[in-house]
Amino acid sequence: MENQYKLEVKNLDFYYDKFQALNDINMKVPAKKITxxxxxxxxxxxxxxxxxxxxxxxxxxTHLTGEVLFDGNNIYAEKVDVVELRxxxxxxxxxxxxxxxxxxxxxxxGPRMHGLKNKEKLxxxxxxxxxxxxxxxxxxxxxxxxxxxxxxxxxxRLCIARALAVKPDILLMDEPASALDPVATAKIEDLIADLxxxxxxxxxxxxxxxxARVSDNTAFFLxxxxxxxxxxxxxxxxxxxQRTEDYITGRFG
Amino acid sequence: xxxxxxxxAIELFFLLNSLVVIIVLIGIFYILLSNSIPAFREIGxxxxxxxxxxxxxxxxxxxxxxxxxxxxxxxxxxxAMIFAVPLGVATAAYLSEIxxxxxxxxxxxxxxxxxxxxxxxxxxxxxxxxxxxIARTFNLSNGLNALNGAILLAIMSLPTIxxxxxxxxxxxxxxxxxxxxxxxxSRWQTLVKVTIPSALSGIIAAIMLGMGRAxxxxxxxxxxxxxxxxxxxxxxxxxxxxxxxxxxxxxxxPHHTTHYYALFAIGLVLFVMTFIVNLxxxxxxxxxxxxx
Numbered sequence: 001m002e003n004q005y006k007l008e009v010k011n012l013d014f015y016y017d018k019f020q021a022l023n024d025i026n027m028k029v030p031a032k033k034i035t036x037x038x039x040x041x042x043x044x045x046x047x048x049x050x051x052x053x054x055x056x057x058x059x060x061x062t063h064l065t066g067e068v069l070f071d072g073n074n075i076y077a078e079k080v081d082v083v084e085l086r087x088x089x090x091x092x093x094x095x096x097x098x099x100x101x102x103x104x105x106x107x108x109x110g111p112r113m114h115g116l117k118n119k120e121k122l123x124x125x126x127x128x129x130x131x132x133x134x135x136x137x138x139x140x141x142x143x144x145x146x147x148x149x150x151x152x153x154x155x156x157r158l159c160i161a162r163a164l165a166v167k168p169d170i171l172l173m174d175e176p177a178s179a180l181d182p183v184a185t186a187k188i189e190d191l192i193a194d195l196x197x198x199x200x201x202x203x204x205x206x207x208x209x210x211x212a213r214v215s216d217n218t219a220f221f222l223x224x225x226x227x228x229x230x231x232x233x234x235x236x237x238x239x240x241x242q243r244t245e246d247y248i249t250g251r252f253g
Numbered sequence: 254x255x256x257x258x259x260x261x262a263i264e265l266f267f268l269l270n271s272l273v274v275i276i277v278l279i280g281i282f283y284i285l286l287s288n289s290i291p292a293f294r295e296i297g298x299x300x301x302x303x304x305x306x307x308x309x310x311x312x313x314x315x316x317x318x319x320x321x322x323x324x325x326x327x328x329x330x331x332x333a334m335i336f337a338v339p340l341g342v343a344t345a346a347y348l349s350e351i352x353x354x355x356x357x358x359x360x361x362x363x364x365x366x367x368x369x370x371x372x373x374x375x376x377x378x379x380x381x382x383x384x385x386x387i388a389r390t391f392n393l394s395n396g397l398n399a400l401n402g403a404i405l406l407a408i409m410s411l412p413t414i415x416x417x418x419x420x421x422x423x424x425x426x427x428x429x430x431x432x433x434x435x436x437x438x439s440r441w442q443t444l445v446k447v448t449i450p451s452a453l454s455g456i457i458a459a460i461m462l463g464m465g466r467a468x469x470x471x472x473x474x475x476x477x478x479x480x481x482x483x484x485x486x487x488x489x490x491x492x493x494x495x496x497x498x499x500x501x502x503x504x505x506x507p508h509h510t511t512h513y514y515a516l517f518a519i520g521l522v523l524f525v526m527t528f529i530v531n532l533x534x535x536x537x538x539x540x541x542x543x544x545x
Contacts, residue, residue, distance in 0.1 A: 055435060087437030097428035100451055110436040113446070159432070166436055 006031045006200040012066035021047045023224045034201045036215035043221040045204045049172050053089040090168035094175045096155035098147035106147045110166035133161035134191050153184025173203040189214050212236050220244045289521040292514035305484045309512040317515045321484040325492035330467045332403030341414030349422040368412035372472040379405045379477030397479035400488045405473050410463035421455025454537050461534030465527050471496035495523050
């Protein structure tokens with residue numbers, strides 16, 4: 001029963017200086033499922049996402065109390081190697097952010113940093129990652145071209161491929177389609193649905209339709225609090241909290 | 254109507270100002286070129302560029318070869334870059350990526366002030382401080398040599414290199430660094446593999462500008478390199494750069510003689526060298542801005 005959950009968040013509080021951005025979050029994220037985080041702007045959903053791979057460490061004057069257990073181990077314990085942690089918990093950002101390098105070098109970056117030098121294995125991994133991200137057919141003839149020459153949607157899939165190349169357990173996505181047009185968005189959503197067979201995915205989205213389309217479970221955040229967390233069906237069909245219902249039906253946000 | 258006239262007048266004022274500057278610059282180039290041509294005609298390009306002997310006041314054989322001066326200038330310029338580039342880029346990386354913001358706020362202006370130290374003061378330090386130290390360390394009869402000049406020029410070009418490299422490194426989008434860190438790269442890996450390569454064209458431009466300053470520097474090298482107008486054989490040789498030759502000799506040379514024209518010709522060659530360096534850095538900077 002225990003290992004069905006990849007992540008377990010206990011009594012998590014998070015502060016930007018004196019402002020409390022997250023208030024007593026308790027949540028279990030199941031393995032190989034898609035968990036969507038929804039809520040209005042500034043509700044703390046992105047902040048919460050970044051506590052999972054400790055990207056918030058990079059922001060000055062922040063602090064946190066509580067625990068985030070990844071496979072049962074607190075990632076905020078003292079001896080945790082953040083570099084190792086981020087290898088296992090990959091992240092895709094809101095704006096596509098490929099490096100100004102070739103497509104190949106973008107994907108190969110992570111594995112190279114972690115010591116993979118064998119050229120054949122590296123190439124295999126690059127191709128495999130691009131295929132997983134449903135990008136290979138579009139770029140197979142120009143792997144040596146700059147990643148910046150790709151369209152926004154392709155860039156975002158490249159970023160997903162880049163994250164996959166490190167072989168993470170969990171994939172965090174911070175509004176991965178918000179900067180994209182509807183066609184590119186649909187492609188990303190199809191891709192996310194495919195990825196769930198192998199990865200546990202946590203996705204932040206401000207599009208409720210997107211949450212409804214892709215996720216298994218949905219968590220609704222408001223003003224730094226986790227208001228309701230249930231299966232996506234329950235959240236959208238039969239929410240138990242009035243505020244969730246108001247948000248879902250578009251009365252605010 | 255009156256406002257229109259005023260606008261026109263202001264426009265004219267700025268136009269005139271920029272015209273004056275441009276005319277002055279073209280004038281300088283014209284004087285340089287017109288005074289150099291007689292030298293090339295009288296000495297011949299071949300002797301001027303390929304002979305290493307500079308003997309304009311000899312009784313037996315007058316010679317005007319500037320090869321040793323070109324070699325001397327290039328030697329201490331590149332020597333200076335060997336010291337200044339690693340030191341400058343590392344300092345820039347430290348300031349923008351590692352240092353506490355408060356430390357940076359203090360250090361960066363301090364380093365930029367370093368650029369304002371008069372070159373004669375640096376040369377002075379070369380004579381009384383660095384020269385004796387080099388002589389002692391390497392067991393030489395005197396320390397006024399290429400190494401001394403190169404180190405001093407490195408110090409003088411450091412503020413330019415550090416300040417502009419720091420700007421370039423700070424301008425690298427944070428999203429690149431976040432992407433790298435989120436992939437499990439360490440801070441060091443991120444700096445070396447993502448941040449510095451992304452800022453590379455800006456860093457190269459900074460190095461070129463620092464180099465431009467080193468090539469044209471006169472007083473420091475005149476004081477600290479020993480003023481020996483011959484071909485340098487090692488970094489411990491005393492030498493005389495193109496700039497030093499002009500500075501020493503132009504005051505005493507009779508006007509409109511071959512010697513006089515030859516000094517202008519050295520100035521022209523120097524101008525072409527710094528022009529090339531500036532042009533290259535400009536091209537690199539432009540390329541950099543297009544990518545952004």
